[in-house]
Amino acid sequence: MQGRIRFTASEAPTAQQALLRLIARYGQAEPAAARVIVALGGDGFMLETLHSDVARDLPVYGMNRGTIGFMMNAFSDADLPERLAAAEEAKINSLRMLAEDADGRVTEALAINEVALLRQGPQAAKLRVLVDGRERLPELVCDGALVATPAGSTAYNYSAHGPILPIGADVLALTAVAAFRPRRWRGALLPKTAEVRLEVLEPGKRPVMADADSRASVRDVVSVTVRSAPDVTHRILFDPGHGLEERLINEQFV
Numbered sequence: 001m002q003g004r005i006r007f008t009a010s011e012a013p014t015a016q017q018a019l020l021r022l023i024a025r026y027g028q029a030e031p032a033a034a035r036v037i038v039a040l041g042g043d044g045f046m047l048e049t050l051h052s053d054v055a056r057d058l059p060v061y062g063m064n065r066g067t068i069g070f071m072m073n074a075f076s077d078a079d080l081p082e083r084l085a086a087a088e089e090a091k092i093n094s095l096r097m098l099a100e101d102a103d104g105r106v107t108e109a110l111a112i113n114e115v116a117l118l119r120q121g122p123q124a125a126k127l128r129v130l131v132d133g134r135e136r137l138p139e140l141v142c143d144g145a146l147v148a149t150p151a152g153s154t155a156y157n158y159s160a161h162g163p164i165l166p167i168g169a170d171v172l173a174l175t176a177v178a179a180f181r182p183r184r185w186r187g188a189l190l191p192k193t194a195e196v197r198l199e200v201l202e203p204g205k206r207p208v209m210a211d212a213d214s215r216a217s218v219r220d221v222v223s224v225t226v227r228s229a230p231d232v233t234h235r236i237l238f239d240p241g242h243g244l245e246e247r248l249i250n251e252q253f254v
Contacts, residue, residue, distance in 0.1 A: 005080070006034035006058075008049060010041030015065035021077050034058060036084055036237070040075075042066015043155075047112055047213055050234045054110075059089055061237040070154060070247065073239050087237035090167060090244040092151045093192075096229040099210040099218040102203060109216035112234060113152025115226045116177075117198055118144035120207035120219060124180055127208075128199040131174075131190060139201065140185070144177035144208075147196050147226045151244065152213075154251050162187055164252050167245040172196075172228065195227045 006029045009019035018040045029035075039049040039062045046062045053060065061084055064072035073083075094110040101107070119125040119142075127145055129137035148157035150165035153173055158164060162175030174196060175187040190196065200208045203222050210221045238244060 004029050004033060004035040005084070006031060006037050008037060008039050010045040010066065012041060012065060015040040015045070018063070018065050018075060018077070022080070025077060026080060031056075036061060038063065038080070038084075039072075040065045041072075043068050043071050044214075046071045046236075047215070050112055050236070051110065051213070051215065054094075054232060054234060057233070057235070059087075059235040059237050061087060070251075071151075071236065071244070073237075073242065083239060084237065086240055088240055088243045090151075090236045090238065092149065092167070092234050092236065092244075094229045094232040094234065095147060095149060095172075095212070095226055096232075097210065097212045097216070098225040099221045100223045101218055102220045102222055107210075107216065107218045109212040110229060110232060111152075111212035111215075112149065113155045113213050114146045114148040114157055115224065116144055116146035116156060116211045117200075117208050117221070117224055118177070118211065120209045123206045125206050125208045126201035128201055129174075130197040130199070131188075132195055133197075136188075137182070137185070139181070140176060140179065141181040142176045142179045145198060146173075146175050146177065148173040148175065149228075150248065154248060158251075163189065164248055165189075167248055192228050195225060197223060197225045199223045 009015040037060045062072035063075040097115045099107045127140045153165040160177045162173045170192040210218045210224045
């Protein structure tokens with residue numbers, strides 16, 4: 001594996017310092033020759049790396065040089081080829097977002113963690129919720145709503161009191177953000193194959209924005225359609241015994 005590792009790092013000083021150390025020790029593979037990517041940073045940089053390298057279908061091994069590092073392994077510059085050879089691989093699919101704005105423009109974007117709709121102004125959003133073309137909620141009054149994957153269920157979804165999903169579960173979480181009406185609605189678990197459509201009611205009075213993984217934002221949306229993208233697969237490597245499935249389970253007992 002040594003000689004075929006492509007290192008990449010966030011702009012954080014600790015990540016840049018680690019980058020120089022690792023390149024000095026193991027070299028730096030050219031992009032076309034790389035067989036694995038080692039990403040140095042935090043979870044945000046890991047998402048950025050996965051998005052930018054999806055076309056090459058290379059596994060990504062993250063080492064934490066950021067803050068949270070839920071998707072990262074512990075940092076060490078020793079025995080890296082051996083760690084990579086022993087690593088467990090998790091495969092996850094993206095969500096595909098189609099967001100239509102008030103001018104009729106449609107923006108397509110991919111999300112590994114979640115697609116979120118958020119109120120854009122001082123008033124609560126009013127959303128109509130459809131699943132596979134069937135109306136499920138004629139009116140959801142809230143600060144926002146999101147559709148999360150199992151990999152993203154411990155991120156924004158969990159902060160909004162959504163459920164943690166096992167990594168192998170073929171389900172998505174539909175979670176409201178500060179729901180006002182229906183007051184006791186706590187969201188829904190949906191099949192991975194479901195198509196979720198969120199329509200904005202009163203968009204002029206209650207503007208809403210859509211966001212995919214905090215990367216692709218669309219303002220003044222009138223509708224957002226979200227579905228799983230089985231054709232888009234990301235490969236993440238973890239040290240043995242510290243894989244994504246174990247982390248998701250462990251998070252529920254912290």
